[in-house]
Every structure is written in C-alpha cells, then in structure tokens.
Amino acid sequence: MRKLLLILGFVLPASVFAQQAEIVKLKQLQDHINRQTDNIKIINFWATWCAPCIKEMPLFEKIGAERKDVEVTLVSLDLDLNPKPETVYRFIDRKKIQSKVLILDEKDPNVWINQIEKGWSGAIPATIIINGKTGQRKFVEKELHEGDLEKLIAEIL
C-alpha cells in the first residue's frame, strides 16, 4: 500500500501539470537567449509573487499564441527567494500557461544580472525582445501594457 502511494506520488504530479518548467543555470539560460532562430524572441523575467508581472503575462501568452514568428520564454526568478519550484509548477498549472517557462537557479543576482543585461537594475518585471536574425535587441524594465510588445517588436525589425 505504501509503495503504491509512493508510486502515485511520483506519477500524479507529472500528469497533473500542464507543462514541467525546466530549472536552469545561467549558462543554459544564456544559450537559450542567444540561440539561433529566424523568429523574434521575447524573454520575460517574472516571479509568482510579482503582481505587475502577473498582470502583464496575458500579453505574452497572447502574442505567443497568435504570432508564429514570436517565441516567448517566461523566466521565473522564484527560486531567488523560495527554494521550492512547486510554487511555480502550481502557478503554471492553475493559470494554464502555454508559453515556455524556465526557472532560473542562480544565487548572486549581482553576478548574473550583468551577464544577461548590463542596463538592468534588477527590478522585475523586465523583458528582452530580440530579433533572432540580426541579434538586435530591446530591453525594458517595467510593466507592459496592451500594444507595447508590438511597438517594441517594430523597433527591432
């Protein structure tokens, strides 16, 4: 009986969650950000506790679903404060998040922030928009509103 419960315990969570977000180190995240693609890459930094991040999230979900030329990645910084990724898994499941989610597992923000974007003060939400062909990029450190993403994309085309 105990064995069965144990097995169920392993199997159930995996099937309950819509997607299992991958926990990554800085190097993997950088590789993901810098990967070659013909599409536009949108990298958004967020956390489950960050109210403005949650507010703007539907914009990323929408553009990712509607435009074939846009690849959205939502990078959770939750591990920075809470060692348990389950909080993020539950959030993805509850909100039925369709965009790719990565969970960054790095300790010293003063080291990794600069490696990702020099102009970033460290506040979230923050978003990078990259033209996958030219490498041209835009960085914004504020909550985005309806229409903002389209404008930012137009600036790097």
Next chain:
Amino acid sequence: MKMMMKTLFAALACVLFVAASPLKSGYEVGDTVADFKLKNVNGKMVSLSDYASSKGVIVIFDCNTCPYSKAYNDRILELNKNFASKGFPVVAIQPNDPAISPGDSFDEMVKLAEKKKYDFPYLFDETQSVAKTFGATNTPHVFLLKNNGGKFSVAYIGAIDDAPRDASGVSKKYVEEAIDAILGSKEVPSTKTKAIGCTIKWKNA
C-alpha cells in the same frame, strides 16, 4: 515664407524633442546628496541634516510588501544594530504609491515598524521626489552615504548582500564591507552592485 515655416517647424520639433527626452536622473557614487525631509512612522519629520554628526547614513529604499524586502527585513534591523553605534545608522524610506500598493500605506508602515520593532526611522516618500532624486529603482535598494564635514556623498549603491533568499548563504556583505572600508579609510571594494527586487510603484502620470 513656406521655407521659413518649415525651418521654424523643424527647430520647434528639435526643441520639443530635447524637452521630451528624459534627463539622466539619480545619484552616482561620489555625488553630493541634497538634504531631504520626510515624515517618519512616529509622525515626526526626519531630515538627512539631522545626521550631521554621524559618520554616514545607510539609506535604504524599502517597503512593506515586496518579498525581497520581507526577506531582508531582519538583516536591515541587524545592520542598524551593528552599525548605528559605529556612526552609520539606517534610514529606511518607503517610496511606493499606496494607490497602487495599498499594503504600503502610511498606516501599514506604522504597523510594520511596530511589529518588527524598527529602531530606525521608516519614512514615507509620499511625493516620490526623494526616490527620484536618488535614482532608486527597486526595493530594497541601498544608498550608503558618507559624511564629509557636513556634506553627504554617495559611497555605495546596490544590494545589501549577495544572497537574497538565505542570510546564512551570504558570502559578500556589500554594505558592511563598504562601511568597514570607510571606517578604515580604505577604498570601498565594490561601489556599485545590482540589487534584484520589486520595481518601485510609481504614481500613474
């Protein structure tokens, strides 16, 4: 005439453009800090100039609601405990607009200060002008000030330490190292670091 109008318009457009482009704002390390006066949770006004006799001031833009602020709460109390007596007291400033973040209202600030037994001022930057003058972007965000014969200058900007999640995992105590350097008349090892945290909730323009 048409030509003149065109030139005039072009000139006007330039002027408008310059006026519209945001000015570089905020203090950099080495800048002299202007005095400010804000309301403390005990109802009294506190000015930077009240600290004229201290060696410096640890100014921390902080708030009630940000999870990073919560994670650092005890460490900020600790900083004041360890460094006020060495001439570097903590002055915390709450810049969030309560209309956007109700948990950061003055009343809530009073409650938190009482609950956590703050033994340092917790000031309300209601107009957000002090946060703007400093160039604070998030909470918690430290500006370590050094007193040079009555004039304060910025000695360090950034994070409290390098491990937000866990005080026991800290390997670099940026603020403490900076103060120790100033007290020992040495160069501050890192004058600027990046502090991850919550964006300051600015008033809607």
